[in-house]
Amino acid sequence: MSLSNEQVGRLAHLARLAVSDDAIDATRAQLDDILALIAQMQAIDTNGIEPMSHPQELAARLREDAVTETDRRAAFQAIAPHAEAGLYLVPKVIE
């Protein structure tokens, strides 16, 4: 199993990662190595085995529907790259 540069580009797009054209060959080669490692799993017959998503069998905890957090908007927005008037600012998305 090996990836094409187009597939790497597609993955980078899905992951919202800028991978430069210079780096794509090296990245692809290393991703191929990792895929070769994990391909070992395919040989194992796991028919009928229940997937294990989590080490503890836990039910979701419920709590009272009550406000427990205090308003710390100013503290949280103080560390934002660009915030103004209580809003996070990003480049315009709608023309």
Added chain:
Amino acid sequence: MNNAPLFDAPIAVLRHALDTKAISSVELATLFLDRIEALDSALNAFITVERERTLAEARAADARIARRESGPLTGIPLAHKDVFCAEGMLATCASKMLSNFTSPYDAHVVALLKKAGAVNLGKTNMDEFAMGSSSETSYFGPVVNPWKPGHVSGGSSGGSAAAVAARLAPIATGTDTGGSVRQPASFCGVTGIKPTYGLVSRYGLIAYASSLDQGGAFGASAEDCASLLAAMTGFDARDSTSLDRPAEDYAAALAAAPVDAARPLANLTIGLPREFFGDGMSGDIRAAVDAALAQYRALGATTREVDLPNARLAIPAYYVIAMAEASSNLSRFDGVRYGRRAAEFTDLADMYRKSRGEGFGAEVQRRILIGTYVLSHGYYDAYYLQAQKLRRLIAGDFRRAFGACDLIASPTSPVTAWPLGAMRNDPVQMYLADIYTTPVNLAGLPGISHPCGFDASGLPVGLQLIGDYFSETRLLTAAHRFQQATDWHLRRPALAA
């Protein structure tokens, strides 16, 4: 009781010195801050040290001690892995992405230790987002092994392990997703424990792989690890995986006198997985581990072979699950709410791509890309679901093995600390060295690594003990009995100031 200098003293001795006013917390903190200043430029174990903040915490601890309100860790200095958030301090996770991130809140673990009166010396270096086994992927440069310049500290909690080994901190927190406490403990010649998944709250711990991440503790000995771990555990409603269980007093369990002083481990059966004692480990490691097992038998323990037939599948299963969860967890870093935003971009999509492309290092990007791949349409069943099924098989192997033994022993790593840069271009080679630690995380079991010797070049070797769920007391007690009879944990590296 102990004539070691205070920077090298066990927590119990520091506790006594503080309580009898032989030393103040401010003096103790200053002792360690001065050591960090003198020695850390060669080790790079710390990312952030704020002397004034530390001294303010120490003054508050001294006031508590004066009021006779001190607990086991009041006034004791410690270091936190930079994956934990502490209010008002940088929490970088060793990433360029978070190199400007000052946390507005405390992680649960940090809050618990503050409440206990422990004094934070600073934040330790690590692999970027805890992704690595050598602490070389840090944006702030690699951690250097205190035992040998030019060698790695292990990872991902390499800074915490190196800080404790070099006595820049008496104890330190870490996290363990696939071995990130136990393996650096082994490489740096200190003791490190990863408890059962769910015992330590992950609130405020920057997530890597959520079904595997767990907080842990480093110390020079099992006794010191017990003191720290006891203060880190406890239910936290803000972590949906936090377990609500009665607190255990590990230190008291260790202090209890054994029934048979000559054979304190007489009722302990240690399983030796056939699959872990075959080929693949170096001769020096084999010899050190065999000698440690002989010591355990001399202490009364019985050893027997057990089987973990699916353990060889742990590496691929672990990396698929960890990378899948990482790709999801790290999608939060988008340059909008916190962290780094690219300086130049054309539109919103370009801002995401560039902020992430510039903010994440190469290993983090590889793991995000593979994680994205294994979760994508058409591949999910073949990779992610298959890995979760293997996870079930591996957990089942442990369940059966613990029917025949109380603890399982293995080397912590098949190799000792490698030279800096040796695996930089071969990530898969580094992944393969996690063979003995990753199965433990997949099952969610507790594990400890303690020093048990050195290789021919003078680098430490660690022994791993694995326990059944919630057997932290048994793990710590076994390691403690071993350390009462041996002095590997008392060896210290020669450091150049």
